[in-house]
Amino acid sequence: MEALINLILQFGNLNKQQIEFLLSKVELLELKKDDYLSEAGKVPRYVAFVLEGVFRFCYYNNKGEEITNYFVDEGNFVVDNQKFESQMVASEYVQAVTNCKVLVFNKKNWDQIDNTIVGWEMMKANMVKKCLTLAMERRSPLVSEDATTRYLSFMEAFPSLINRIPLSYVASYLGITQQSLSRIRRTIR
Incomplete structure (x- = not known):
């Protein structure tokens, strides 16, 4: 939990009550190697923070070949953010490459945080921006x-x-x- 809070605090300030509220909205989820956090053809259910393990974003091209698009490891958020936020069907898979432990926020709890913590929208936008910038730098x-x-x-x-x-x-x-x-x-x- 500390790693999650430390990452979030890089993007803004939260007081003790806000941190406690945030932590009350998160749950621990364990995935086995090859399990999916999110699947193409389904609406993503979670924003996840990786405590242990590695995930990959992948899809199938028009020849039916599996293409790995990106990797996410410990200390980072993993989510198909656009599809999660808009609650649209994903076009990619988010698969556990190793056994993984993640802290997850479901859509209802994520929205409650958004509606309760003043400034969360800006913090969230900065987190997304950082993730996208890092992905672009690597790709x-x-x-x-x-x-x-x-x-x-x-x-x-x-x-x-x-x-x-x-x-x-x-x-x-x-x-x-x-x-x-x-x-x-x-x-x-």
Whole structure:
């Protein structure tokens, strides 16, 4: 709970009563590896803060290939924010890559926080902005770099993940085959 509050307090001030109110609206959820926090074709149910574990955002392209779009690990929020806020059907999956423990807010409780804590809307907007900026910083180099540079950028952006997630997900994220990734890994060791 402390990690969640510390992150939130980076975006604004909350008094003791507001923090207690916020914590009264959260619940602990454990997901096993390969479970879904959110599924394509369904309305996302939670805003989650990752205490332990790694999630990935993924989808299926028009060829039926699974594409990993992004990873989220400890100390970060994980949510398909636009679909959650508007309560629309998601087009991506949010899947646990490892066993995960998360603190979750359902839509009703998230809205109650919004309606009760003065300034929460601005704090929330700044949190979303930070998450989107970080995602863009991590994704944009992947467009223009060669495969080896993309892999090195991945290791720099996600240093703790390389030994925690399947290489097939890393290859998908980088837009290369698993065989290419194996070759790259051999050449840079």
